[in-house]
Amino acid sequence: LLALLTAPGEPDTLRPSALWLLTKVAPMATREEMAAVYQPAFQYCVDYFGGSLDSAALIHNEEESHSLDKSSIVASADADSGRVLQSCAVLNAISAIVPTIGSGAAYYLDLLLFPLLQISSADSPLLRDQAQRALEVLAHTTGATSTPELLKSNVDYIVEGCSQQLRLVQLHPQVFHILTSAVLLVGQDILVYLDDVVEDSLDVCEDLQDDNVVATSALQFLEVVTRTVADGRAAQGEEAVALIKEEKSQVGLADPDPIGRVLADLDEWDAQAKMSEFVDFGPSEPAEEPADDELATIDSKKRVGEEEEGGGSPLAIKISLVAQNFLAAQSGAQQLLALKIVQNAIHALTDTRDLLPLINEVWPALVHRLDHGRDLFYVTLAACDVIEAVCQLGESWMRKRVHDDLWLHFGRILRNATPVSVAQRSTERDLVFRILRTMRSVVFHVPLDDPTAWDLVWLSMRFLEYEPLAPHVIDLLRTMVPVYGDKIWLVLAKLGLFDAGDIPNLGIPAKIKVPANICQAIGL
Secondary structure, three states, rough: OOOHHHHOOOOHHHHHHHHHHHHHHHHOHHHHHHHHHHHHHHHHHHHHHHEEEEOHHHHHHHHOOOOOOHHHHHHHHHHHHHHHHHHHHHHHHHHHHHHHHHHHHHHHHHHHHHHHHHHOOOOOOHHHHHHHHHHHHHHOOOOOOOOHHHHHHHHHHHHHHHHHHHHHOOOOOHHHHHHHHHHOOOOOOHHHHHHHHHHHHHHHHHHHHOOHHHHHHHHHHHHHHHHHHHHHHHHHHHHHHHHHHHHHHHHHHHOOOHHHHHHHHHHHHHHHHHHOOOOOEEEEEEOOOOOHHHHHHHHHHOOOOOOOOOHHHHHHHHHHHHHHHHHHHHHHHHHHHHHHHHHHHHHHHHOOOOOHHHHHHHHHHHHHHHHHHOOOOOHHOOOHHHHHHHHHHHHHHHHHHHHHHHHHHHHHEEEEEEEHHHHHHHHHHHHHHHHHHHHHHHHHHHOOOHHHHHHHHHHHOOOOOOOOHHHHHHHHHHHHHHHHHHHHHHHHHHHOOOOOOOOOOOOOOOOOOOOOOOOHHHHO
């Protein structure tokens, strides 16, 4: 079996079978015979994943597959399935052999760690599960309690090895799969060690933007980094809320006279109010929004890495500023990754002073995707997701941008679409549905100016007669009723739903059909 495994020229389909048989025979061998198995078996695994089956080859380029004919795609799928099964046999062999070595498996970490991390980010769920199982077996055999602990204890080796591969990244594009797996398996704790690696990855994105394979792999890694930062930020927020609730409950239990305490607080506030009568604070004016040039100044400070108290994650900011260059890339996959990175960064900067500067920086390119992404339909839908998040966090600061930029695109799409056209074209129907859903979120968080609110009411009502979209129109109108109910009422009156006297010409098409129970449905 060892001869079959190590002999040159043997077919690849035979060697995984020989390795699998070795895992069955090895437990019956003597200690000396077993020792002769480990090194060639592990070396074969390293050669297998590093040579005949690079994990990058398991990640298929969908755009290239569209150019293949049907027979080529079927043949490629059969070949890929065979390679996946061979790879699973090799990974299973690792999981079987490592426990027989005991603590001595630590001597083989340098041979096994990178290949297993590399395969842990493959597209195939079967491969991912087998690779992660092998990592878990390796961790417990070498004395670690878990895979994350194993990776954290070897983080210096991982970072140094990846840094060396990044210097020749076109020869080692798999380095980003290794880094991606490390971040996914360890989580936020590993990010503190990856500053230099992230900087190198950003340089790769800028220098090799035309290299589709390398740039896409780098963006996949950076997307995972920003997602991890955003998840950590959300977890911190949940912990803070839980802590506040706990403190409040403890105060309530320890306070023997809560009503008396509240009355005392009211007396104190009243005394402060009386004192304020003798102090001239000047006229009360609403807080001014920061000007765009001021935002640009703040943003330029963050570019050079100056952290301020109350600021957000410099890591997320740096990555998003580089990623926005890919919003206009030729590759749809790169556009989607760039949009996801921006969305992650926005969530990571929630409640920080860096949120609005980042939105101001990426907003033009983001809105640009609404038009120039129409040829890549799924890019437009992804852009709507990011815009929804931006408006949810930007709130009233987004009012002017919604009117000047967002509604300019959405309004044109809704005007050009008709109930008949959306019934005939599924892509147009899905796009109108996504706009209705996005505008519902926008209406809830951003105050609209009168012209935008007015157009949104009657343009959305045009799709009430198309049954699949009618529930989404009703949801949008129901959300608008508390603030824009007068406009909805006026449109319904103009359409003749009820008698309201003489109403001026509002520029509304007279052929809009609305159900008789519309007022009840939207709560008007």
